[in-house]
Amino acid sequence: MLAALGLGRAEEEIYRLLVARARTHAHELAAETGRAPDDVLELLNALVARGLAVVDVPEESGPAHVGAPMPTVFRASPPAVALGGVLRRRRDDLRAAELELLALADQHRAATASGSVAEVITDADAVRHRFTQLQESARHEVRSMMVPDLTVVPPHANTAEESGVRRGVLYRTIVQRDALKEPGMVALALAALASGQQVSVTEVVPVKCMIADRELAMVPLLPGRNTAAASVLVHAGGLLEALVAYFELAWRQSYPLSLNMVSDAVTERRPDVIDPLDAQVLNLVLAGLTDQAAASQLGVSRRTVQRRIGELMVKAGAESRIQLGWIAARKGWA
Structure with missing residues (x-):
């Protein structure tokens, strides 16, 4: 110690x-x-x-x-006297090193601003090293998109992630649904959720990536080669901002996972999913039926149809039924 x-x-x-x-x-x-x-x-x-x-x-x-x-x-x-001074000096040294690192990062950013914004890495060991460095450089957040069959750095071998979580870095991960079928992946997802990470699932992750703050990102070098070692390290700039924006869009469209302590599994939380009766009401109204006709078809009162349509408009943030129809189509409600 x-x-x-x-x-x-x-x-x-x-x-x-x-x-x-x-x-x-x-x-x-x-x-x-x-x-x-x-x-x-x-x-x-x-x-x-x-x-x-x-x-x-x-x-x-x-x-x-x-x-x-x-x-x-x-x-x-006395330990408080003898070691207290040493501890303060170490803190001062670390703070000075942090400030120097920030200055060096600014210098490097300025030097590369007019040059290449990406670094191609093909050697598997070099890719693993950069993958670790990227996470160690994060001070606030690591965003990642995970595909099945990762072999260069399998999920269970990513020790830098555990270290990052311990020092307070937020990890947000979008997982392709098929990846959860791999042995041990549900247990890893449970452990990640329990440690405070955020995990979402989606049907398809087009390209794996990892983004540290808004400073660095790593993506595959070749299209369709998500599990290959060859990668591109992207530095701060417009390309990185595009990757961040892409991740945030995908995050909003994915389904968050939550701990299910009863079955020792993970379940998807789908805040946008509506119940079956709401879906029936919505489909009939969007098909052009009047509220009364929809109520007759469903065996409920016209007031019930109107109330449920009103609740759906609030849920969707829609100001009109036309806007509700557009949002419903986008969310897959109808």
């Missing part, structure tokens, strides 16, 4: 034991850890050099020890 602050594994072990004691010396720690006393003494001296420990003044010995060399006694410096 303290490796992030520059401590090696052996140093951390000795430091933790030292913190748990008021005072101790190398022989006591050597007996407890099984390390050689000289090795423990070297580690203690390294902690002293780091400011994490101090050499204590040895207590006076009794008469039996007169003339015998006294072992060096060590005690831990």
Whole structure:
């Protein structure tokens, strides 16, 4: 745990034991850890050099020890003081590195603005490396469209996704329905939903892609080769904005998946689906029947037909029955 602050594994072990004691010396720690006393003494001296420990003044010995060399006694410096400064310096260094990275990204963007906005990658290992880098670069959101039979980076091998979710990156994924039939895919979808990711399903994903924020995207190099390694890395620009817009359009037309804890499966939430009676009312009215004629056909009152048409207009955001007919056709209601 303290490796992030520059401590090696052996140093951390000795430091933790030292913190748990008021005072101790190398022989006591050597007996407890099984390390050689000289090795423990070297580690203690390294902690002293780091400011994490101090050499204590040895207590006076009794008469039996007169003339015998006294072992060096060590005690831990207060951790909040000793490690707090190191932690603050690491934070400052990371912040400075982040600012420098942003400056370098701006320089790179400016340098490539008049040049190529895409990078062709054909080697499978290079594609995997770039695929990971793309996700590691995301600070806010990763959008992706997934097709069946992925082989270069199978879904279960995408460790960068888990890392991104842990640091707060939102993942939105559109999955082609057939992909959910592959072994283990439902379990992966459940895990993704449980971790806070958003997953939607659609009948066909024309082209796989992954987009990190509005900075980078990766798409297949060749048409119809969604599972091939050859890819194109797209940098910020008009082409990337078009990919973002395409994803958002596809997202609105796909069906969100939700956790179904009863059957341990995923179910589609279709907010635009209407019940069978609404569908019958809508079809009859759009076919030209009057409200009364539609009511007679369905065995309901004219008021029921009018009420359901009114509710459908609200659901669709339509201001007229003509507009309702257009929206109904687009949503597949009629």
